[in-house]
Amino acid sequence: MTAPHIATSWIIAPAILPAITAAIMILVRRRDIEMQRVLSVASTVALLGIALFLYQAVSDGETDAYRLGAWPAPYGIVLVIDRLSTTMLVLTAGLALAVLLYAIAGWDRRGRHFHALFHFQLLGLNGAFLTGDLFNLFVFFEVMLIASYGLMLHGGGAKRLRAGFQYVAINLIASSLFLIAVGLIYGVTGTLNFADLAVKARAVAANDQALLQTGALLLLLVFAIKAAFVPLHWWLPATYAAASAPIAALFAIMTKVGAYAIIRVFGTVFGDGAGAETLGAVAAPWVVPAALVTLAVGTAGLLGARRLLDLAAFNTIASMGTILIAIGLFSVDGLTAALYYLVHSTIAGAALFLIVDLIAARRPNKLDALVPCNPISQAPVLGALFFLVAIAVVGLPPLSGFIGKLMVLDATYDAPRAWLIWTTILVASLMMTIAFARAGSTIFWKTDGQTTGPGWETASKTPMVVVAFLVGASLMLAVFAGPAVKALHATAGQALDTQNYVNAVLGPQENTEPERPITEPADEATTVPVPADTQVEEH
C-alpha cells in the first residue's frame, strides 16, 4: 500500500462536487437563472482548483487510490489518480469553465436545466477519468452520456430531435457492446478492477485467451465509437452540427474520453506483456490503420463541408485520427505526442465551434453556410480570431497545432510504414489548410452590401473574450511547449507502466493473491466486513 498521501481524500472531490452542485440546482435554484449562473461558475472554478491541486499532488509520479467505504482494492470500488487522469481532469475543468462563460452570454436560457445537466456531464467525465475498474467506467460513461443527451437536445427543434435520436440509439448499442465485453472479461478473469485485471489477464489459461481477446477487441470497438474512429464516426457530424455551439465545444472533450479509455485499458491494463504476448498487442494492429483512415475521412469531410459547423465537426474527426495514430504506437514517445495533441485539439476544437457560432450569429440569412453574404459586424476581430483558430487547428506555426503535429511525425519516424503515416498527415494538413482558407475567404472577403449583425454596443463581449482566451491557451501551450512536453513525457511513461499502477492500487505484491471468493483482507490497514455468519437457508 502506498504511503498516506495528502491528496487521498480529495480524489473523490471532482466527482462529488458536480453531483452536489447539479442536485442543488435542480432542487433549490430551479427558477433563478442568475443564482444558477453564479453557483455554476463558482462550482466550476472550485473544480478547476481541485483538479490543479490533484495534478500537483501526483506530479511527483505517485499513483494514488481512494477506496470507497475502505474496502480493499480488488473487491471494493477504487478511484485512482495518476498524472494521466489528473491531466484530463485539469483539461476538462478548464474547458468547462470556458464553455460555461460562453454559454452564460445567452445559450443557457434556451432550455431548462442547462446548468444542472452541465454539471452532471462533468460528473460523468471526471468519474470516467478517475475510475479504477471496468464496470464503473461503464457507469460513468452512461452518466456522461445521459447528461449529453439532455445537453444535445438543449434548445429543442425538430432537426435536433432527429439527430438526437440517432445519437442516443448509437450510444445505446455501444453501451450494449460494452456490457458484452465486460461480461466476457469478467467470465474469463473473474475481476473487473483494472489493477487486478492487469495481474489476472497474464495468468489466463491458453484456451480462454480467445475469449479474453474477443472481450478486449469489443472494448476497443466501444471506445472507437466514443472516439469517432472510422468506420464508427458517422454519428458525429450530425450530432455535433445539430448541438448548440457551447455544447459541441464541451463535446470536444467527449471524444477524448474514448482516447483516454484506449490509453488506460490498452496501455496501462493490458499493456506491458499482459496476457503473455498477445493481449497487450491485440489492439495495436487495428489502431494505426483505422486512425489513418479516420484522418483521411475527416480531411475529406473538411474539403466537402458546405457549412462552417461541418468544418468544425469533421475537424474533430481529423484531430482524433491524428491522436490515435500516435496512441496506436503504444510507445512513450507516441503517447507523449498523442497527449500533447489531445490537449491542443481539445482547446482548438472547442474554440472553432465557438467562433463558428459567433460568425453564424452575425449572418441572419445564411448563418454558417459557406456562401457569400453581407459583411458581418466586427469582422476584423472575428476574422483575426478565425484566422488564429484555423492556424491552430490546421497545425501551422506558431500555435500549438504545429508542435503537436511535429511531435506526432517525430514519434512515428521509426514506426512500420512510417512513409504512409507521414504522407497521410502531411497531405491531410495541406488539405485542411485549403479547406480553412476557402472558408475564411468566402466568409470574410466575398462580401457585398450592408453590414449585418449586432454592433459593438449591443453585442456581448464575453464570448469573444472566451474565444480569445482559448486561442491564448493554444499559444501558451506552444510557448511553454518545453515544460509541457516534459510533464506529458512523464505522464506517458507512467501511463504505460502497468506494474506501478498495480502496486499503487493493490499494494506491492508477488502475484500470490488468492482466488475469488475472498475472505481475508488484502490490505493491512482496513478490515473487510465479510458477511461470514450470514445464514442462508437452503430450500
Next chain:
Amino acid sequence: MELIVSSAIGLMTAAAVYLILQQRTFPIVVGLTLLSYAINIFLFSSGRLVIDKPPIIGGADAYTDPLPQALVLTAIVISFGMTALIVVLALRGFLETATDTADLPEDDFPDETETGT
C-alpha cells in the same frame, strides 16, 4: 440449460439486430430493448450458470457468483432509464416532424434560425 440460455441470447440478439436495422423509430426502440434483455442474460452467464444457490459468499457451502447479479441490476436500471428517454425522444420526434423515420432529412442549410448571443 446451457443450450436454452445461449439460444435465448442468440435469438434475442438476432431479432434485436434485425429490428435495429429498420429505418423506423419504434422497431429500433423495441430492438434496443431486446438487445438489453439479451445482454442482461449474457451477463448472468458470465458468472457461470448455477441453479438453486444463493448469491452470498460464506452463507452456504456453494454459492452463485454475486457480482454478475450486481452488474445486471445496475445494467437493468441504466437500460430502463435509457429506454424511457429514447421512447420520449422518438415520440417527440414523431410529433414534431410527423414522420417516424430515423434518418435525417437531406438539406444543406440549417432550418433553424437560432444562434447564440
